[in-house]
C-alpha cells in the first residue's frame with residue numbers, strides 16, 4: 303500500500319532522513335520507533351507532503367505521491383495525526399472535526415462520519431461546543447485522531463499518540479487504534495516513543511536511527527531483540 | 540519581598556527616566572526660535588523635567604500594578620471580563636438594541652449636521668474594522684496596508700463614475716471587485732510570510748499604492764486628486780435643490796421641502812447598510828468551510844496542511860474578501876466626499892484601522908464597534924486641540940495595552956494549558 307524508498311529529507315542543510323526504506327502493507331499496523339531526533343516525525347511529514355523529500359520515491363497504491371501537495375495526498379486517503387496533537391485551540395470541538403472533513407466533499411457526510419467518530423470516542427460527543435484548547439490532554443488526542451478520521455482515510459499516520467498522557471488513557475487510545483485498524487479497515491503507520499506498547503500492538507516494526515532504518519521485523523521479534531531492548535525498552539515505559 | 544519589589548521598581552523607573560531624558564531632551568527640550576532673524580536654541584528644561592518625572596513615576600506605578608495583578612492571576616480579571624460575559628449572555632439583545640439605535644439615530648433631536656458627520660465617519664471605520672477583522676482577526680494575517688484597498692475602491696469608484704457616468708450601485712461592486720483583485724495581488728507574494736515579515740510587506744504595499752496614485756498623473760491627477768465624483772442618488776432620484784429641467788428629485792418625488800440633511804441622512808443609512816452587510820457576511824462565513832479554514836490557519840498552519848486544507852487558497856480568499864469590503868468602504872468614501880486625493884490614504888489610516896481591530900480584541904465584532912467609538916470619539920474630542928490629538932491617541936493605546944493587553948473584549952483563552960491534566 304505504502305512504499306517508501308531511499309527517501310532523503312533536509313531542513314536547510316541539515317539532513318534529517320538519510321535514505322529511508324519502509325513498506326506498509328494493506329491492513330497492517332506498522333510501528334516506527336527511534337530515539338529523539340531520529341527523524342520519525344520528519345518521515346511522517348514527508349509522507350504527508352508537508353515536508354518535501356529531496357530524493358527518493360513514495361508510492362501510495364502504486365501512485366507516486368512524492369511531489370504532491372498535502373491536500374491532494376489527504377484526498378488520496380492518507381491522514382496524519384501530527385505530533386503534539388495540534389488541535390485548533392480556539393475553535394470548538396465540532397469545528398475541529400469539520401475541518402478534518404474539509405477534503406471529504408466539503409463535509410457533506412459530516413453527520414455520518416462524525417457518528418463513527420463518536421462511536422470511537424464517546425466523550426467528544428458531549429464536548430462539541432467546547433473549545434479545543436480546553437480539553438484535557440487525553441481528550442485532545444482523541445479529538446486529533448477523530449479529526450483525522452473525518453477525512454475517511456484508508457491509511458492513518460499517527461505521531462506519538464501517547465505523548466504526555468496518563469497510562470490508563472494510553473491503553474484506551476491504543477485499543478481505539480486497534481479498533482480503527484480491525485473494524486474500520488484502516489491501515490496504520492504508528493510512530494512511538496513508547497516502544498513496548500507500540501511493538502505489542504503492531505504487526506511489524508522498524509527502528510529508525512539517525513535518519514536511517516537500522517532494524518526491521520515482526521513486532522514480537524523486535525520486542526525480544528536484545529539491541530532494541532537495550533536501546534528502547536530497558537528502564538523504559 | 541515587598542522591599543525587593545520596590546527596589547526593583549525604583550531601579551526600573553530610574554532606567555525609564557534616563558530613556559525619557561534621552562528621547563525628550565532633544566525633541567522637547569531644545570527649541571529653536573527666531574530672534575532678530577537668526578535661529579537660536581532655547582532650552583526648555585523644566586518641561587523636560589516634568590515629562591521625565593511623569594514617565595519615571597508612571598513606570599513605577601505600572602510595575603507595582605502589574606505585580607499585584609500577577610498575584611491575582613488565576614482569578615477572573617474584573618471589568619473587561621464582566622463586560623464580555625455580559626455581552627456573551629445578552630449578545631443578541633444588545634446587538635438588536637444597537638442596530639435599533641443606529642436606525643433611529645438620524646431622527647434624534649440632537650442629531651444635527653455635526654453629529655451626523657461623526658456618526659458617518661464612525662460607521663465607515665466600523666465597516667473598515669470589520670473588513671480588516673476578516674484578515675487579522677479570523678485569518679490571523681497582520682495586514683498593515685489595508686488602506687491600499689480602501690484607496691483602490693475609492694479610485695476605481697471615482698474613475699468609473701466620472702468617465703462612464705455609471706450609477707453608485709453599478710460602480711460599487713466593480714470597485715469591490717478591483718479591490719479584491721488587489722488583495723490577491725498582495726496575497727501572492729506574501730503567501731510564505733508570517734507575523735512581522737508579513738506586516739512589513741503589507742505596510743510597504745500600502746505605501747506603494749499611495750505613491751502610485753500620487754504619480755500616475757494621467758489617470759489619477761496625482762496630488763490634485765479627482766473632483767466632481769457623482770453624488771449618490773436615491774434609486775435614481777438625485778438630492779438637488781435646483782435639478783435640471785424635467786428631472787425629478789428626491790424631495791419633489793416625496794413631496795418634501797428641500798433640505799440638505801436629506802442627503803446626509805441617506806449617506807448615513809447607506810454606510811449603515813454596507814457595514815451591517817459586512818458584519819452579517821463575516822458572521823455567516825465563519826460557519827462555512829472557508830471561514831473555518833481561515834480560523835484554523837490562524838491557529839496552526841501545519842495542522843491545516845496535514846488535514847488537507849489548502850493554505851494558499853485560504854490565505855488568498857482572506858486577503859481578497861477583506862480587501863473587497865475595504866473597496867466597498869472606499870466607494871462610499873468617494874461618493875460622500877465627491878473629491879479624493881492620495882492624502883486621504885496615508886499610513887495613519889491603516890494604523891487607525893489596525894488599532895481598532897487589535898484594541899477591540901482581535902476577532903471580536905463587538906470589540907470593533909466599542910474601540911471605534913472610543914478611538915474615533917477621542918480623536919473627535921481633541922479636534923480643537925489639534926496638536927494634542929496624536930498624543931491622546933497614543934496615550935489611549937498605551938493605557939489599553941497596559942490594562943487590557945488582549946484588547947477590550949478579548950476572550951482568548953490560553954492556547955495551551957499545562958500541568959492541570961498531566
Ligand SMILES: Nc1ncnc2c1ncn2[C@@H]1O[C@H](COP(=O)(O)OP(=O)(O)OP(=O)(O)O)[C@@H](O)[C@H]1O
Nearest residue numbers: 313316318336337338339340341342343344345385
Ligand atoms: N523545522 C526544523 N528545522 C530544522 N531542523 C529540524 C526541524 N524539524 C526537525 N529538525 C531536525 O531534524 C531531525 C529529526 O527531527 P524529528 O522531529 O523528525 O525527530 P523525531 O524522531 O520525531 O524526534 P522526537 O521523538 O523527539 O519527536 C532532528 O535533528 C531535528 O533537530
Ligand SMILES: [Mg+2]
Nearest residue numbers: 342343344385
Ligand atoms: Mg517527533
